[in-house]
Amino acid sequence: MTTFVLATANPHKKVEMESVLSALNINVLPRPSDVPDVDETEDTLEGNALLKARALADATGHAAVADDTGLFVDALDGAPGVISARYAGVGASDEENVVKLLSMLSGVAAPRTARFRTVICVAYPDGTSLSVEGVMEGSIGAEAKGSNGFGYDPVFLPSHAGGKTLAEMTLEEKNATSHRGNALRSLAEALEKR
Ligand code: IMP
Numbered sequence: 001m002t003t004f005v006l007a008t009a010n011p012h013k014k015v016e017m018e019s020v021l022s023a024l025n026i027n028v029l030p031r032p033s034d035v036p037d038v039d040e041t042e043d044t045l046e047g048n049a050l051l052k053a054r055a056l057a058d059a060t061g062h063a064a065v066a067d068d069t070g071l072f073v074d075a076l077d078g079a080p081g082v083i084s085a086r087y088a089g090v091g092a093s094d095e096e097n098v099v100k101l102l103s104m105l106s107g108v109a110a111p112r113t114a115r116f117r118t119v120i121c122v123a124y125p126d127g128t129s130l131s132v133e134g135v136m137e138g139s140i141g142a143e144a145k146g147s148n149g150f151g152y153d154p155v156f157l158p159s160h161a162g163g164k165t166l167a168e169m170t171l172e173e174k175n176a177t178s179h180r181g182n183a184l185r186s187l188a189e190a191l192e193k194r
Helices: 011-023 045-060 094-104 171-177 179-193
Strands: 003-006 027-029 063-073 112-123 129-140 156-158
Touching (some): 003 011, 003 045, 011 027, 011 179, 045 063, 045 112, 045 129, 129 179, 171 179
Parallel strands (some): 003 027, 003 063
Antiparallel strands (some): 063 112, 112 129
């Protein structure tokens, strides 16, 4: 049976990844606590996901899976992009990042089009790797609405969601069309073909 190590320590992402991988008969191991975190020094999601997966594959000798996500806003030339987690500064809270995003967009007329992108990378011990991506198109609302989810969910209005933000949706509704859900579905397809 193939074994994959997960780079993420986020419990919510672990559950999502485990359910996809175990359906493909892949045994999933958690990130070993003695492997240090990797600095995300690349300027693309692909680069950072590969850095994280490769470090873990080299350290464990198993195939390793890592993901990286960003929010790309057209009126801001793609910002916050790869620095979405630290847009308002290193260690910024989700709320501080949302406040900064709304202030950067003040005066920009609707629709303020944007998309979430998730890249998932698998690095193999033989030095090869594969990457897949998932996208969700939408726009940034005028104010934060809803209390579900995390990150930029309260200001992200998915296209075709009738004006609801992601934070006003259930997790099931979000996952059915989300960037991470789409990336996981592509991962399952890519692994089946390999
Ligand atoms: P990560 O690569 O998954 O850690 O995501 C980087 C940053 O993007 C997070 O800190 C969040 O601010 C944001 N983000 C990622 N996924 C989502 C999402 O599904 N909804 C809202 N924000 C997200």
